[in-house]
Amino acid sequence: MLNVDISNIWCSVALPDFLAQEQEVSAAHAALMDGNGADFLAWLDEEDGGTLDRLEEAAARIRDEAELLVVVGGDSAALGAQALLELLRGRIHQLRPGLKVVFTGGDLSTQAWRRLSAQLDTKDFCVHAIGRDALPLQSAVTLRSLRWALQRRYGNEKARERLFLTTDASKGALRQLALQTGCASFPLPRTLAGHASALAPAALLSLIAARVDVRALLAGAAEARRAFEIRSFENPAWLYAAARNVLARRGRRVEYLSAAEPDAWSLCRWWQRLFGERACVDGQGLIPAAAEIPADFQQLHGLLCDGKQPILQTILRFAPPAQHQSVEMDLGNYDGLNCLNGFTLDYLQEQTVAGAVQAGVDGGVPLLTVDCGPLNARTAGELLYFFELTSSLCAGMLGREPYADGQPAAFAAAAAGFLGLDGEKPR
Amino acid sequence: MLNVDISNIWCSVALPDFLAQEQEVSAAHAALMDGNGADFLAWLDEEDGGTLDRLEEAAARIRDEAELLVVVGGDSAALGAQALLELLRGRIHQLRPGLKVVFTGGDLSTQAWRRLSAQLDTKDFCVHAIGRDALPLQSAVTLRSLRWALQRRYGNEKARERLFLTTDASKGALRQLALQTGCASFPLPRTLAGHASALAPAALLSLIAARVDVRALLAGAAEARRAFEIRSFENPAWLYAAARNVLARRGRRVEYLSAAEPDAWSLCRWWQRLFGERACVDGQGLIPAAAEIPADFQQLHGLLCDGKQPILQTILRFAPPAQHQSVEMDLGNYDGLNCLNGFTLDYLQEQTVAGAVQAGVDGGVPLLTVDCGPLNARTAGELLYFFELTSSLCAGMLGREPYADGQPAAFAAAAAGFLGLDGEKPR
Numbered sequence: 001m002l003n004v005d006i007s008n009i010w011c012s013v014a015l016p017d018f019l020a021q022e023q024e025v026s027a028a029h030a031a032l033m034d035g036n037g038a039d040f041l042a043w044l045d046e047e048d049g050g051t052l053d054r055l056e057e058a059a060a061r062i063r064d065e066a067e068l069l070v071v072v073g074g075d076s077a078a079l080g081a082q083a084l085l086e087l088l089r090g091r092i093h094q095l096r097p098g099l100k101v102v103f104t105g106g107d108l109s110t111q112a113w114r115r116l117s118a119q120l121d122t123k124d125f126c127v128h129a130i131g132r133d134a135l136p137l138q139s140a141v142t143l144r145s146l147r148w149a150l151q152r153r154y155g156n157e158k159a160r161e162r163l164f165l166t167t168d169a170s171k172g173a174l175r176q177l178a179l180q181t182g183c184a185s186f187p188l189p190r191t192l193a194g195h196a197s198a199l200a201p202a203a204l205l206s207l208i209a210a211r212v213d214v215r216a217l218l219a220g221a222a223e224a225r226r227a228f229e230i231r232s233f234e235n236p237a238w239l240y241a242a243a244r245n246v247l248a249r250r251g252r253r254v255e256y257l258s259a260a261e262p263d264a265w266s267l268c269r270w271w272q273r274l275f276g277e278r279a280c281v282d283g284q285g286l287i288p289a290a291a292e293i294p295a296d297f298q299q300l301h302g303l304l305c306d307g308k309q310p311i312l313q314t315i316l317r318f319a320p321p322a323q324h325q326s327v328e329m330d331l332g333n334y335d336g337l338n339c340l341n342g343f344t345l346d347y348l349q350e351q352t353v354a355g356a357v358q359a360g361v362d363g364g365v366p367l368l369t370v371d372c373g374p375l376n377a378r379t380a381g382e383l384l385y386f387f388e389l390t391s392s393l394c395a396g397m398l399g400r401e402p403y404a405d406g407q408p409a410a411f412a413a414a415a416a417g418f419l420g421l422d423g424e425k426p427r
Numbered sequence: 428m429l430n431v432d433i434s435n436i437w438c439s440v441a442l443p444d445f446l447a448q449e450q451e452v453s454a455a456h457a458a459l460m461d462g463n464g465a466d467f468l469a470w471l472d473e474e475d476g477g478t479l480d481r482l483e484e485a486a487a488r489i490r491d492e493a494e495l496l497v498v499v500g501g502d503s504a505a506l507g508a509q510a511l512l513e514l515l516r517g518r519i520h521q522l523r524p525g526l527k528v529v530f531t532g533g534d535l536s537t538q539a540w541r542r543l544s545a546q547l548d549t550k551d552f553c554v555h556a557i558g559r560d561a562l563p564l565q566s567a568v569t570l571r572s573l574r575w576a577l578q579r580r581y582g583n584e585k586a587r588e589r590l591f592l593t594t595d596a597s598k599g600a601l602r603q604l605a606l607q608t609g610c611a612s613f614p615l616p617r618t619l620a621g622h623a624s625a626l627a628p629a630a631l632l633s634l635i636a637a638r639v640d641v642r643a644l645l646a647g648a649a650e651a652r653r654a655f656e657i658r659s660f661e662n663p664a665w666l667y668a669a670a671r672n673v674l675a676r677r678g679r680r681v682e683y684l685s686a687a688e689p690d691a692w693s694l695c696r697w698w699q700r701l702f703g704e705r706a707c708v709d710g711q712g713l714i715p716a717a718a719e720i721p722a723d724f725q726q727l728h729g730l731l732c733d734g735k736q737p738i739l740q741t742i743l744r745f746a747p748p749a750q751h752q753s754v755e756m757d758l759g760n761y762d763g764l765n766c767l768n769g770f771t772l773d774y775l776q777e778q779t780v781a782g783a784v785q786a787g788v789d790g791g792v793p794l795l796t797v798d799c800g801p802l803n804a805r806t807a808g809e810l811l812y813f814f815e816l817t818s819s820l821c822a823g824m825l826g827r828e829p830y831a832d833g834q835p836a837a838f839a840a841a842a843a844g845f846l847g848l849d850g851e852k853p854r
Contacts, residue, residue, distance in 0.1 A: 068522070074722055090542035092529050094521040095495070097549070102519055106722030107689045108776035110752045111745075111802055115517035115690070122524070138721050140762040141775065144755040173762040180759045253680050253737065254714050262534045263542070276718075276726030283735025287681050289716035291703075294565050295501055295533030299703030308710025310680065318538075325537045328571040332607045335567040335600040348568065349535035375538055 001227050001373070002382050004236040006243050008357065008367040009312075013246050019233075021242035021397075026231060028241070028396025032389075033229070041197060041388065043189040044222045051186060051201050052215065058164055058184055059209040063099050065162065066126040068119065070146060071206045072105035073130035074139035076273050079103075080198020080384065081130070081206055083267040087380055088212050091263050101206050105129070105139040113145060120149050126162040128205050132188065132195040133172030140173065166202040168195070193392070198270065198384055213377040220381030228389055237386060240368065241393040244279075244312070247366055248286050252312045255286040256303065259316040260293045260353050261375065268316075271387055279394035286312060294352050307364030314368040316383075317353060318375045320346030428654050428800070429809050431663040433670050435784065435794040438734075440673050446660075448669035448824075453658060455668070455823030459816075460656070468624060468815065470616040471649045478613060478628050479642065485591055485611055486636040490526050492589065493553040495546065497573060498633045499532035500557035501566035503700050506530075507625020507811065508557070508633055510694040514807055515639050518690050528633050532556075532566040540572060547576050553589040555632050559615065559622040560599030567600065593629040595622070620819070625697065625811055640804040647808030655816055664813060667795065668820035671706075671739070674793055675713050679739045682713040683730065685783075686743040687720045687776050688802060695719075695743075698814055706821035713739060721779050734791030741795040743810075744780060745802045747773030 009018075032040045062069055071078060082103045085093055094100050100123075104116060119125075127146045131139060150159035160183045167174035169187035178185035186202035188195050197203075199221045201214065208214050228237040244255065255275070257268050268290035275288040291300055293315070303309050324344040327337070340348070360367045370386075373379045395401065436445075459467045489496055498505060509530045512520055521527050527550075531543060546552075554573045558566060577586035587610045594601035596614035605612035613629035615622050624630075626648045628641065635641050655664045671682065682702070684695050695717035702715040718727055720742070730736050751771040754764070767775070787794045797813075800806045822828065 075725075079722075090539065092521070092542060092546065094519070095527060095529065095546050095550075100522060102522065104689075106719060107687065108721065108772050108779055109688050109690070110748050110750075110772045110776070112517065112689050113752055113772060114748075114750075115519060119519065119522050123522075135762055136721070136724075137764075137775070137779070140764055141754055141767070141772065144757055144762075144764070145752075147757070148755040176761040177759070180761055254716075260534065261536050262531075262539050263536070272716075273723060273726050276723070277729055280726075280736070281729040282733055287716065287730060287736060287738070289681075289699075289714065291699075292533060294535065294563070295506075296700060296703070297563075298502075299700050299707075302704055302708040303714060306709055309707070309714060311714070321537050321541075323537075323541075325540055325572075327568055328575040330571055330574070332604070334603040334607055335562055335571075337564075337567055337571070340568070345535050345537045345540060345568065348564070349537070352535055352564070 002224065002236055002379070002386055003371045004239040005369040005371065006239050008361050008369070009243055009247065011361070011364045012252065012366040013250050017250070018242060018246050021246050022233065024245065024397050025238050025242050025393060028393045029231060029238070031396050032392055040191070040193045040392065041199065041221075041225060041385065043191070043194055044199065044218065044225050044385070055186060055201060055205055055208050058186075059205060062126045062164075062209045065124060067100060067123040068125040069099055069101045069128060069206055069209055070116070070120075070125055071101060071103045071128045071130065072139055072143050072146060073103070074106045074136040075130075075132065076196060076270060076277065077198050077200060077203045078105065078130045079266070079270045079273060081203055083270040084198070084204070084217070084380055084384070085207055085210055085212065086263050086266045087261075087375070088207070088377055089210055091265065093210065099209055101210055105142045108138050108141060113142070117145075117149065120153070125150075126164065128164045128166065129174060130166045130203050131172065131174045133168040133175075135173045164205060166200075166205065193388075197388055199381065199388065216377040217381040220378035221385040224382040224385040228386065237389050237393060240370070240386075240390045241397065243368055244286055244394055245397050247312050248284065251310055252366065253287055253310040254289055255312045255314055256289050256291050256300065257314045257316065258291040258293045258296065258300070259318075260349050261316070261318055262292060262295075264316060265290070265292060267383075274387060274391045275394070278391045278400070279398060281398060281400060284398050285394065293356055297356070300356070301359070304360050304365045305363040312366050312368065313360050314370065315353060315356065317369055317371045319371075319373050320344075320350070321374060429651065429663055429806070429813055430798040431666040432796040432798065433666050435788050435796070436670055436674065438788070438791045439679065439793040440677050444677070445669060445673050448673050449660065451672070451824050452665050452669050452820060455820045456658060456665070458823050459819055467618075467620045467819065468626065468648075468652060468812065470618070470621055471626065471645065471652050471812070482613060482628060482632055482635050485613075486632060489553045489591075489636045492551060494527060494550040495552040496526055496528045496555060496633055496636055497543070497547075497552055498528060498530045498555045498557065499566055499570050499573060500530070501533045501563040502557075502559065503623060503697060503704065504625050504627060504630045505532065505557045506693070506697045506700060508630055510697040511625070511631070511644070511807055511811070512634055512637055512639065513690050513693045514688075514802070515634070515804055516637055518692065520637065526636055528637055532569045535565050535568060540569070544572075544576065547580070553591065555591045555593065556601060557593045557630050558599065558601045560595040560602075562600045591632060593627075593632065620815075624815055626808065626815070643804040644808040647805035648812040651809040651812040655813065664816050664820060667797070667813075667817045668824065670795055671713055671817075671821055672824050674739050675711065678737055679793065680714055680737040681716055682739045682741055683716050683718050683727070684741045684743065685718040685720045685723065685727070686745075687780050688743075688745055689719060689722075691743060692717070692719060694810075701814060701818045702821070705818045705827070706825060708825065708827060711825050712821065720783055724783070727783070728786070731787050731792045732790040739793050739795065740787050741797065742780060742783065744796055744798045746798075746800050747771075747777065748801060
């Protein structure tokens with residue numbers, strides 16, 4: 001089970017100050033689980049074999065009929081699906097044989113649409129749209145273009161069979177579309193938290209189509225849900241939320257999350273969006289940013305080593321895989337690294353992370369470590385649940401609703417004003 | 428030519444304070460161009476048709492013999508190549524027919540190596556390694572694995588023909604390797620700035636292989652070099668560097684760079700690394716972070732709209748393409764957006780950016796806009812030169828050497844200590 005190490009934060013915060021967070025975390029946790037948010041990801045515990053069976057059927061159909069699956073979605077659920085796919089199939093998943101998956105719907109770029117469109121002209125494709133009841137403008141416009149591309153290519157009837165929707169069970173634009181066209185649709189859990197969650201089964205169609213073991217992923221998330229229910233500082237979620245919160249109050253402004261796994265990069269991005277949306281408002285909360293280890297060492301060096309920037313460093317660690325890979329011999333020894341012969345990659349990686357930790361500690365920068373266990377579908381489920389829970393706890397500790405859904409987006413409103421949409425906002 | 432709009436910073440800084448930066452920018456500029464750094468990217472002006480011709484030959488050979496080009500490099504030059512490829516060929520470049528390009532060498536992950544290795548077993552491949560005189564541990568180890576994969580697959584002789592090196596003309600590990608094996612090698616410009624530059628032609632082999640018009644790119648950079656030579660506030664580079672600097676001194680801690688082009692995401696990442704490495708040390712300078720517009724609106728909303736977080740927002744704008752794309756009609760009007768019929772995507776994008784600007788202004792958050800012109804190879808060259816120059820100017824204004832090369836990396840040193848490499852550091 002995932003674990004959090006807070007032993008390197010004491011340079012910036014005293015133990016009593018940390019412990020004083022207990023009441024706040026406790027209240028935030030209670031509000032999530034017992035209060036209005038009583039439903040917080042509760043659906044993870046429910047058997048929902050029916051939906052998963054239907055998703056697996058749909059995924060099989062997609063694999064049969066398409067070379068390319070285009071996922072449209074502008075919010076964190078869609079980004080979460082992308083993060084999971086890269087984590088579990090690699091950043092280079094598009095190079096693998098079989099179905100390719102691309103993610104779109106977060107932009108209004110003509111250039112990006114042209115580039116995608118050129119691919120649609122040469123490959124058989126299906127479309128999966130993910131949206132809560134309200135669809136952001138950019139996703140709605142992209143979906144219009146994609147539906148048109150489907151209809152032009154396959155005709156009305158066949159286009160319908162290539163369109164898959166994940167949305168609210170009863171209302172909103174995509175539900176409307178499902179009713180109008182009769183295309184396949186999968187309901188999001190009925191709760192606000194379920195709407196925003198990257199763990200909603202219906203949002204994971206692309207992962208199932210790419211043969212990720214989504215049942216193991218959901219089992220991991222459900223197990224994490226039970227494990228992180230403990231209401232004390234034995235709970236890693238409490239440790240993380242309390243540490244972030246108290247460090248922010250002690251003057252830290254930015255949290256840099258980094259992982260030594262390059263395939264976790266989109267996960268860090270998802271984390272950045274999640275914590276930026278939920279736990280960083282009214283001038284409170286840590287501003288999230290992401291980096292890669294060791295690729296960004298030089299950058300982190302400047303930021304961390306002298307301890308003068310108001311930063312918290314958080315590192316995601318994964319356990320070494322069962323099978324090792326050794327540093328290759330080189331007879332010419334042109335790089336002078338034959339001294340590493342016999343070492344394994346994971347040992348070097350571990351030592352590099354230890355070096356990063358030590359450098360931060362020496363510089364007097366507080367540091368959190370999240371130990372995720374081995375990288376697989378089960379632990380990925382745990383990790384996503386962990387961040388969904390902790391971001392909501394942090395939001396609660398800032399006195400906010402635990403999830404951002406329904407919050408009036410001043411940006412979108414301003415844009416709508418510019419577009420003359422004031423009176424008639426996208427549903 | 429690229430332009431910088433500073434009209435939205437006056438909420439946080441007074442004009443005289445801004446103008447007082449003149450001397451510092453001027454001194455930093457002089458130090459770069461006339462002092463020790465007299466060579467700062469001067470090679471951009473030199474005719475180097477010879478190297479480009481050789482690179483084009485090599486690229487043609489790669490296209491003939493390989494389906495996959497693996498680029499190894501752990502520093503900002505390699506990340507710059509990736510950023511340019513995504514900007515000019517799309518994030519989804521791996522879906523395009525023809526040669527695929529992957530970037531590696533920034534990690535020590537067993538998992539990521541396995542995933543890449545599985546692709547190497549099924550595709551004909553070539554390897555392009557980019558490194559200054561000193562090669563980071565992770566790049567060296569990855570290159571060892573890749574060379575071994577080449578030899579196992581093609582035999583010693585043929586493996587040599589599939590290996591391409593870009594490195595210092597006379598010293599360092601990769602130069603040693605070129606001498607030992609006799610494989611094709613291309614020199615980096617002899618200067619420190621040339622070593623660190625993403626615009627060194629020899630670092631752009633992968634772009635040439637992917638049929639990007641690198642001559643236009645370099646012409647754009649060379650033109651920018653001439654244009655940004657002006658020593659006054661008519662120079663956009665001066666505006667950007669001075670604005671960043673004065674805002675940091677007025678208490679801003681973080682700069683969020685965002686673009687409305689999803690294909691510019693890796694460029695923002697490259698920018699983050701560049702400014703993190705060069706212009707953020709000793710507790711001075713802005714901490715860089717990146718976001719996407721409009722996908723990250725919700726996140727930016729929390730960060731910016733109330734004006735309480737110490738943030739500077741910078742937006743990259745590209746001019747609309749010559750050919751327009753309209754919002755598609757939908758008879759059912761399920762999303763209520765038929766009011767947008769007749770609008771073009773780029774108009775919507777422009778209004779969305781305007782909305783983001785207005786929301787930031789309303790929130791009292793200072794904002795810079797970098798207008799890049801239309802997105803093509805020429806303007807991409809301009810933009811990269813702009814950021815290489817401004818990051819060096821900002822470094823100079825903090826009293827630092829203009830580029831990070833040769834700086835002892837405490838992290839790497841700490842890791843080397845853990846590895847028992849103290850006495851025998853990788854050359």
